[in-house]
Amino acid sequence: MDTNTIIYIIAALILILTAIIAILILKKRSSKTKQISTVKSEPESLKLKLAKTKNGFLGKLVEIVKLRGRVDEDLMDDLEEMLLQADVGVKASIDIIDKLREEIRINQINTTEEVQKHLEEIIRDLLLKDYSADEDHFKLADIKPFIVLFTGVNGVGKTTTIGKLAKRFVDQGKSVLLIAADTFRAAAIEQLAIWADRAGASIVKQQQGSDPSSVVYDGVMSAVNKNIDVVLIDTAGRQHTKVNLMNELSKIERTIKKIVPDGPHETILVVDATTGQNAIIQAKTFDEATNLSGLVLSKLDGTAKGGIVIGIKHQLNIPVKLIGVGEAQEDLRDFDVNEFVDAIFE
Ligand SMILES: Nc1nc2c(ncn2[C@@H]2O[C@H](COP(=O)(O)OP(=O)(O)OP(=O)(O)O)[C@@H](O)[C@H]2O)c(=O)[nH]1
Numbered sequence: 001m002d003t004n005t006i007i008y009i010i011a012a013l014i015l016i017l018t019a020i021i022a023i024l025i026l027k028k029r030s031s032k033t034k035q036i037s038t039v040k041s042e043p044e045s046l047k048l049k050l051a052k053t054k055n056g057f058l059g060k061l062v063e064i065v066k067l068r069g070r071v072d073e074d075l076m077d078d079l080e081e082m083l084l085q086a087d088v089g090v091k092a093s094i095d096i097i098d099k100l101r102e103e104i105r106i107n108q109i110n111t112t113e114e115v116q117k118h119l120e121e122i123i124r125d126l127l128l129k130d131y132s133a134d135e136d137h138f139k140l141a142d143i144k145p146f147i148v149l150f151t152g153v154n155g156v157g158k159t160t161t162i163g164k165l166a167k168r169f170v171d172q173g174k175s176v177l178l179i180a181a182d183t184f185r186a187a188a189i190e191q192l193a194i195w196a197d198r199a200g201a202s203i204v205k206q207q208q209g210s211d212p213s214s215v216v217y218d219g220v221m222s223a224v225n226k227n228i229d230v231v232l233i234d235t236a237g238r239q240h241t242k243v244n245l246m247n248e249l250s251k252i253e254r255t256i257k258k259i260v261p262d263g264p265h266e267t268i269l270v271v272d273a274t275t276g277q278n279a280i281i282q283a284k285t286f287d288e289a290t291n292l293s294g295l296v297l298s299k300l301d302g303t304a305k306g307g308i309v310i311g312i313k314h315q316l317n318i319p320v321k322l323i324g325v326g327e328a329q330e331d332l333r334d335f336d337v338n339e340f341v342d343a344i345f346e
Protein backbone atom coordinates (compact mmCIF):
# COMPACT_ATOMS: atom_id res chain seq x y z
CA MET A 1 0.00 0.00 0.00
CA ASP A 2 1.51 3.35 -0.98
CA THR A 3 1.21 6.54 1.11
CA ASN A 4 -1.45 8.01 -1.17
CA THR A 5 -3.80 5.06 -0.68
CA ILE A 6 -3.33 5.28 3.09
CA ILE A 7 -4.17 9.00 3.01
CA TYR A 8 -7.31 8.25 0.91
CA ILE A 9 -8.42 5.55 3.36
CA ILE A 10 -7.89 7.84 6.38
CA ALA A 11 -9.76 10.68 4.62
CA ALA A 12 -12.64 8.30 3.79
CA LEU A 13 -12.74 7.06 7.37
CA ILE A 14 -12.83 10.65 8.70
CA LEU A 15 -15.67 11.46 6.28
CA ILE A 16 -17.67 8.40 7.36
CA LEU A 17 -17.07 9.21 11.03
CA THR A 18 -18.19 12.84 10.54
CA ALA A 19 -21.32 11.64 8.75
CA ILE A 20 -22.15 9.23 11.58
CA ILE A 21 -21.63 11.96 14.22
CA ALA A 22 -23.80 14.38 12.19
CA ILE A 23 -26.59 11.77 11.89
CA LEU A 24 -26.44 11.07 15.64
CA ILE A 25 -26.66 14.78 16.49
CA LEU A 26 -29.61 15.29 14.13
CA LYS A 27 -31.41 12.25 15.57
CA LYS A 28 -30.97 13.52 19.10
CA ARG A 29 -32.34 16.92 18.08
CA SER A 30 -35.38 15.49 16.33
CA SER A 31 -36.18 13.23 19.29
CA LYS A 32 -35.98 16.32 21.48
CA THR A 33 -38.51 18.18 19.32
CA LYS A 34 -40.75 15.11 19.38
CA GLN A 35 -40.57 15.08 23.13
CA ILE A 36 -41.55 18.72 23.30
CA SER A 37 -44.43 18.37 20.86
CA THR A 38 -45.95 15.50 22.82
CA VAL A 39 -45.76 17.35 26.11
CA LYS A 40 -49.34 18.22 27.01
CA SER A 41 -50.17 21.88 26.58
CA GLU A 42 -51.60 23.73 29.53
CA PRO A 43 -55.38 23.19 29.53
CA GLU A 44 -56.95 26.17 27.80
CA SER A 45 -58.88 28.56 29.98
CA LEU A 46 -62.62 28.17 30.20
CA LYS A 47 -62.96 31.54 28.49
CA LEU A 48 -61.25 30.22 25.39
CA LYS A 49 -63.27 27.03 25.43
CA LEU A 50 -66.51 28.97 25.72
CA ALA A 51 -65.53 31.55 23.11
CA LYS A 52 -68.56 30.78 20.91
CA THR A 53 -71.04 31.18 23.75
CA LYS A 54 -69.24 34.33 24.81
CA ASN A 55 -69.76 35.72 21.30
CA GLY A 56 -73.44 34.84 21.59
CA PHE A 57 -73.70 36.82 24.83
CA LEU A 58 -71.09 39.50 25.28
CA GLY A 59 -70.42 39.85 21.55
CA LYS A 60 -74.12 40.36 20.78
CA LEU A 61 -74.63 42.53 23.83
CA VAL A 62 -71.92 44.94 22.74
CA GLU A 63 -73.44 45.03 19.24
CA ILE A 64 -76.95 45.68 20.54
CA VAL A 65 -75.87 48.35 22.99
CA LYS A 66 -73.90 50.11 20.24
CA LEU A 67 -76.82 49.90 17.83
CA ARG A 68 -79.49 51.08 20.25
CA GLY A 69 -77.53 53.43 22.49
CA ARG A 70 -80.67 54.17 24.51
CA VAL A 71 -82.52 52.41 27.28
CA ASP A 72 -85.92 51.76 25.72
CA GLU A 73 -88.29 48.97 24.69
CA ASP A 74 -86.38 48.31 21.46
CA LEU A 75 -83.31 47.55 23.57
CA MET A 76 -85.37 45.17 25.72
CA ASP A 77 -86.66 43.38 22.59
CA ASP A 78 -83.16 42.97 21.22
CA LEU A 79 -81.88 41.62 24.54
CA GLU A 80 -84.72 39.12 24.72
CA GLU A 81 -83.96 38.01 21.17
CA MET A 82 -80.31 37.61 22.13
CA LEU A 83 -81.26 35.33 25.04
CA LEU A 84 -83.54 33.25 22.84
CA GLN A 85 -80.85 32.81 20.23
CA ALA A 86 -78.40 31.66 22.90
CA ASP A 87 -80.95 28.94 23.82
CA VAL A 88 -81.88 30.31 27.22
CA GLY A 89 -85.45 29.24 26.44
CA VAL A 90 -88.68 31.22 26.11
CA LYS A 91 -89.82 31.14 29.71
CA ALA A 92 -86.44 31.94 31.23
CA SER A 93 -85.82 34.72 28.69
CA ILE A 94 -89.15 36.40 29.44
CA ASP A 95 -88.52 36.16 33.19
CA ILE A 96 -85.03 37.60 32.88
CA ILE A 97 -86.16 40.55 30.76
CA ASP A 98 -89.14 41.24 33.06
CA LYS A 99 -86.76 41.36 35.98
CA LEU A 100 -84.42 43.64 34.03
CA ARG A 101 -87.29 46.03 33.22
CA GLU A 102 -88.20 46.14 36.89
CA GLU A 103 -84.63 46.89 37.95
CA ILE A 104 -84.34 49.62 35.31
CA ARG A 105 -87.51 51.21 36.67
CA ILE A 106 -86.61 50.92 40.35
CA ASN A 107 -83.01 52.08 39.94
CA GLN A 108 -83.83 54.63 37.25
CA ILE A 109 -81.17 53.25 34.97
CA ASN A 110 -80.52 55.26 31.84
CA THR A 111 -77.21 54.05 30.46
CA THR A 112 -76.79 50.92 28.38
CA GLU A 113 -73.63 50.03 30.33
CA GLU A 114 -75.66 49.78 33.51
CA VAL A 115 -78.27 47.66 31.72
CA GLN A 116 -75.50 45.30 30.67
CA LYS A 117 -74.24 45.03 34.23
CA HIS A 118 -77.70 44.38 35.63
CA LEU A 119 -78.44 41.71 33.01
CA GLU A 120 -75.24 39.90 33.93
CA GLU A 121 -76.14 40.03 37.63
CA ILE A 122 -79.69 38.77 37.03
CA ILE A 123 -78.29 35.78 35.14
CA ARG A 124 -75.66 35.15 37.81
CA ASP A 125 -78.29 35.29 40.58
CA LEU A 126 -80.58 32.94 38.69
CA LEU A 127 -77.79 30.40 38.32
CA LEU A 128 -76.64 30.85 41.91
CA LYS A 129 -80.11 30.35 43.38
CA ASP A 130 -79.99 27.31 45.68
CA TYR A 131 -76.56 26.55 44.26
CA SER A 132 -74.11 24.89 46.57
CA ALA A 133 -70.65 24.36 45.14
CA ASP A 134 -70.27 21.58 47.71
CA GLU A 135 -73.31 19.55 46.72
CA ASP A 136 -73.55 20.48 43.08
CA HIS A 137 -70.02 19.49 42.18
CA PHE A 138 -69.25 15.94 41.20
CA LYS A 139 -67.58 14.52 44.29
CA LEU A 140 -66.82 11.04 45.51
CA ALA A 141 -68.36 10.19 48.86
CA ASP A 142 -66.59 8.00 51.35
CA ILE A 143 -68.17 4.87 49.88
CA LYS A 144 -66.45 1.92 48.27
CA PRO A 145 -67.16 1.13 45.50
CA PHE A 146 -68.64 4.50 44.54
CA ILE A 147 -70.91 3.62 41.62
CA VAL A 148 -71.86 6.05 38.88
CA LEU A 149 -74.40 5.20 36.18
CA PHE A 150 -74.26 7.20 32.94
CA THR A 151 -77.29 7.58 30.73
CA GLY A 152 -78.37 9.67 27.77
CA VAL A 153 -79.59 9.64 24.20
CA ASN A 154 -77.33 8.55 21.33
CA GLY A 155 -74.06 10.30 20.70
CA VAL A 156 -74.24 12.90 23.48
CA GLY A 157 -70.83 12.04 24.91
CA LYS A 158 -71.41 9.41 27.61
CA THR A 159 -68.41 7.24 26.78
CA THR A 160 -66.12 10.24 26.34
CA THR A 161 -67.21 11.70 29.68
CA ILE A 162 -66.51 8.37 31.38
CA GLY A 163 -63.05 8.28 29.81
CA LYS A 164 -62.30 11.78 31.04
CA LEU A 165 -63.59 11.07 34.55
CA ALA A 166 -61.67 7.80 34.76
CA LYS A 167 -58.48 9.76 34.12
CA ARG A 168 -59.41 12.33 36.78
CA PHE A 169 -59.88 9.66 39.45
CA VAL A 170 -56.85 7.59 38.44
CA ASP A 171 -54.79 10.79 38.74
CA GLN A 172 -56.19 11.17 42.26
CA GLY A 173 -54.80 7.73 43.07
CA LYS A 174 -58.14 5.89 42.96
CA SER A 175 -58.69 2.45 41.48
CA VAL A 176 -61.26 2.81 38.72
CA LEU A 177 -63.32 0.16 36.97
CA LEU A 178 -65.35 0.82 33.83
CA ILE A 179 -68.32 -1.39 32.98
CA ALA A 180 -69.15 -1.74 29.30
CA ALA A 181 -72.93 -2.03 29.53
CA ASP A 182 -73.43 -0.61 26.04
CA THR A 183 -73.65 -4.04 24.46
CA PHE A 184 -75.84 -2.73 21.65
CA ARG A 185 -73.72 -0.52 19.40
CA ALA A 186 -70.97 -2.20 17.44
CA ALA A 187 -67.54 -0.94 18.58
CA ALA A 188 -68.91 0.60 21.79
CA ILE A 189 -67.04 -1.92 23.94
CA GLU A 190 -63.78 -1.35 22.08
CA GLN A 191 -64.24 2.45 22.40
CA LEU A 192 -64.59 2.16 26.18
CA ALA A 193 -61.63 -0.24 26.36
CA ILE A 194 -59.45 2.38 24.62
CA TRP A 195 -60.49 5.03 27.16
CA ALA A 196 -59.83 2.58 30.02
CA ASP A 197 -56.40 1.88 28.65
CA ARG A 198 -55.59 5.57 28.23
CA ALA A 199 -56.70 6.38 31.76
CA GLY A 200 -55.12 3.34 33.42
CA ALA A 201 -58.50 2.01 34.56
CA SER A 202 -59.69 -1.59 34.38
CA ILE A 203 -62.74 -2.71 32.46
CA VAL A 204 -65.39 -5.43 32.70
CA LYS A 205 -66.98 -6.39 29.39
CA GLN A 206 -68.84 -9.18 27.65
CA GLN A 207 -69.45 -9.68 23.97
CA GLN A 208 -71.73 -7.47 21.92
CA GLY A 209 -75.38 -8.41 22.24
CA SER A 210 -75.21 -9.68 25.83
CA ASP A 211 -77.70 -8.49 28.44
CA PRO A 212 -76.51 -5.11 29.81
CA SER A 213 -77.70 -6.02 33.31
CA SER A 214 -75.61 -9.17 33.23
CA VAL A 215 -72.44 -7.15 32.45
CA VAL A 216 -73.37 -4.72 35.22
CA TYR A 217 -73.81 -7.62 37.66
CA ASP A 218 -70.38 -9.04 36.75
CA GLY A 219 -68.77 -5.61 36.94
CA VAL A 220 -70.18 -4.56 40.30
CA MET A 221 -69.40 -8.00 41.78
CA SER A 222 -65.84 -7.72 40.55
CA ALA A 223 -65.53 -4.18 41.97
CA VAL A 224 -66.72 -5.35 45.38
CA ASN A 225 -64.38 -8.35 45.37
CA LYS A 226 -61.38 -6.31 44.25
CA ASN A 227 -62.13 -3.44 46.62
CA ILE A 228 -62.31 -0.93 43.75
CA ASP A 229 -62.80 2.77 44.62
CA VAL A 230 -64.86 4.02 41.67
CA VAL A 231 -67.11 2.24 39.18
CA LEU A 232 -68.27 4.07 36.05
CA ILE A 233 -71.00 2.36 34.04
CA ASP A 234 -71.38 3.10 30.33
CA THR A 235 -74.81 2.43 28.84
CA ALA A 236 -76.12 2.41 25.30
CA GLY A 237 -77.56 5.62 23.90
CA ARG A 238 -81.35 5.47 24.02
CA GLN A 239 -84.15 7.72 22.92
CA HIS A 240 -86.09 8.92 25.93
CA THR A 241 -89.30 8.15 24.08
CA LYS A 242 -88.62 4.37 23.91
CA VAL A 243 -90.33 2.86 26.92
CA ASN A 244 -88.67 -0.57 26.73
CA LEU A 245 -85.22 1.03 26.67
CA MET A 246 -86.09 3.20 29.64
CA ASN A 247 -87.23 0.05 31.46
CA GLU A 248 -83.88 -1.51 30.70
CA LEU A 249 -82.27 1.34 32.62
CA SER A 250 -84.45 0.65 35.64
CA LYS A 251 -83.40 -3.00 35.42
CA ILE A 252 -79.74 -1.97 35.45
CA GLU A 253 -80.43 0.11 38.57
CA ARG A 254 -82.13 -2.83 40.29
CA THR A 255 -79.18 -5.07 39.40
CA ILE A 256 -76.74 -2.67 41.04
CA LYS A 257 -78.92 -2.55 44.17
CA LYS A 258 -78.89 -6.34 44.47
CA ILE A 259 -75.18 -6.13 45.23
CA VAL A 260 -74.81 -2.59 46.60
CA PRO A 261 -78.19 -1.61 48.06
CA ASP A 262 -77.49 2.15 48.21
CA GLY A 263 -76.10 2.27 44.68
CA PRO A 264 -75.87 3.80 42.18
CA HIS A 265 -74.45 6.71 44.17
CA GLU A 266 -74.76 9.04 41.22
CA THR A 267 -77.04 8.68 38.22
CA ILE A 268 -75.84 11.10 35.61
CA LEU A 269 -77.56 12.18 32.44
CA VAL A 270 -75.27 13.45 29.74
CA VAL A 271 -76.90 16.06 27.51
CA ASP A 272 -75.46 17.63 24.40
CA ALA A 273 -75.42 21.42 24.70
CA THR A 274 -75.87 21.78 20.96
CA THR A 275 -79.30 20.12 20.99
CA GLY A 276 -80.90 23.14 22.60
CA GLN A 277 -84.22 22.98 24.39
CA ASN A 278 -84.64 19.28 23.67
CA ALA A 279 -82.03 18.72 26.37
CA ILE A 280 -84.61 19.85 28.93
CA ILE A 281 -87.22 17.39 27.68
CA GLN A 282 -84.64 14.59 27.74
CA ALA A 283 -83.71 15.44 31.33
CA LYS A 284 -87.34 15.40 32.45
CA THR A 285 -88.02 11.99 30.90
CA PHE A 286 -84.81 10.34 32.06
CA ASP A 287 -85.41 11.72 35.54
CA GLU A 288 -88.77 9.96 35.68
CA ALA A 289 -87.17 6.63 34.73
CA THR A 290 -84.01 6.76 36.83
CA ASN A 291 -84.06 9.59 39.33
CA LEU A 292 -81.11 11.63 38.15
CA SER A 293 -78.62 13.10 40.60
CA GLY A 294 -76.92 15.38 38.13
CA LEU A 295 -76.26 16.42 34.57
CA VAL A 296 -73.18 16.59 32.42
CA LEU A 297 -73.53 19.21 29.73
CA SER A 298 -71.23 18.13 26.91
CA LYS A 299 -69.96 19.89 23.79
CA LEU A 300 -70.22 23.39 25.27
CA ASP A 301 -67.09 24.24 23.31
CA GLY A 302 -68.77 23.74 19.97
CA THR A 303 -71.81 25.93 20.41
CA ALA A 304 -72.86 29.55 20.76
CA LYS A 305 -75.90 28.25 22.60
CA GLY A 306 -74.37 27.84 26.05
CA GLY A 307 -77.41 29.72 27.35
CA ILE A 308 -78.98 26.28 27.71
CA VAL A 309 -77.25 26.22 31.12
CA ILE A 310 -79.62 29.02 32.17
CA GLY A 311 -82.68 27.29 30.70
CA ILE A 312 -81.80 24.06 32.54
CA LYS A 313 -81.40 25.88 35.84
CA HIS A 314 -84.65 27.80 35.32
CA GLN A 315 -86.73 24.75 34.45
CA LEU A 316 -85.22 21.76 36.21
CA ASN A 317 -84.29 20.85 39.70
CA ILE A 318 -81.24 18.85 38.62
CA PRO A 319 -77.78 20.39 38.97
CA VAL A 320 -75.34 20.61 36.08
CA LYS A 321 -72.32 19.02 37.75
CA LEU A 322 -69.81 18.82 34.94
CA ILE A 323 -69.31 20.41 31.57
CA GLY A 324 -67.57 18.97 28.53
CA VAL A 325 -65.51 21.50 26.63
CA GLY A 326 -63.72 19.33 24.08
CA GLU A 327 -62.88 15.84 23.00
CA ALA A 328 -59.60 15.44 24.88
CA GLN A 329 -59.03 13.72 28.20
CA GLU A 330 -58.58 17.00 30.10
CA ASP A 331 -61.67 18.67 28.59
CA LEU A 332 -64.03 18.02 31.49
CA ARG A 333 -64.60 20.74 34.07
CA ASP A 334 -66.58 21.09 37.25
CA PHE A 335 -69.44 23.44 36.55
CA ASP A 336 -68.91 26.55 38.59
CA VAL A 337 -71.51 29.31 38.22
CA ASN A 338 -69.23 32.29 38.79
CA GLU A 339 -66.54 30.94 36.52
CA PHE A 340 -69.15 30.31 33.82
CA VAL A 341 -70.74 33.77 34.07
CA ASP A 342 -67.30 35.41 34.07
CA ALA A 343 -66.30 33.36 31.03
CA ILE A 344 -69.28 34.51 28.96
CA PHE A 345 -69.51 38.13 30.13
CA GLU A 346 -66.01 39.35 30.85
N1 LIG B 1 -66.42 19.06 20.99
C1 LIG B 1 -66.77 18.13 21.86
N2 LIG B 1 -67.01 16.88 21.43
C2 LIG B 1 -67.38 15.96 22.35
C3 LIG B 1 -67.52 16.27 23.72
N3 LIG B 1 -67.90 15.14 24.38
C4 LIG B 1 -67.99 14.18 23.43
N4 LIG B 1 -67.68 14.66 22.21
C5 LIG B 1 -67.68 13.94 20.91
O1 LIG B 1 -68.99 13.47 20.65
C6 LIG B 1 -68.95 12.25 19.91
C7 LIG B 1 -69.81 11.21 20.63
O2 LIG B 1 -69.22 10.91 21.87
P1 LIG B 1 -69.46 9.52 22.63
O3 LIG B 1 -68.75 9.62 23.91
O4 LIG B 1 -69.15 8.38 21.74
O5 LIG B 1 -71.02 9.61 22.85
P2 LIG B 1 -71.97 8.50 23.48
O6 LIG B 1 -73.05 9.22 24.20
O7 LIG B 1 -71.19 7.52 24.24
O8 LIG B 1 -72.56 7.85 22.13
P3 LIG B 1 -73.40 6.48 22.00
O9 LIG B 1 -72.71 5.47 22.84
O10 LIG B 1 -73.35 6.16 20.55
O11 LIG B 1 -74.79 6.77 22.46
C8 LIG B 1 -67.49 11.87 19.84
O12 LIG B 1 -66.99 12.23 18.60
C9 LIG B 1 -66.83 12.70 20.94
O13 LIG B 1 -65.49 12.97 20.68
C10 LIG B 1 -67.26 17.62 24.15
O14 LIG B 1 -67.38 18.01 25.32
N5 LIG B 1 -66.90 18.49 23.18
Ligand SMILES: [Mg+2]
Binds near residue numbers: 159182235
Ligand atom coordinates in the same frame (compact mmCIF):
# COMPACT_ATOMS: atom_id res chain seq x y z
MG1 LIG C 1 -71.13 5.45 24.12
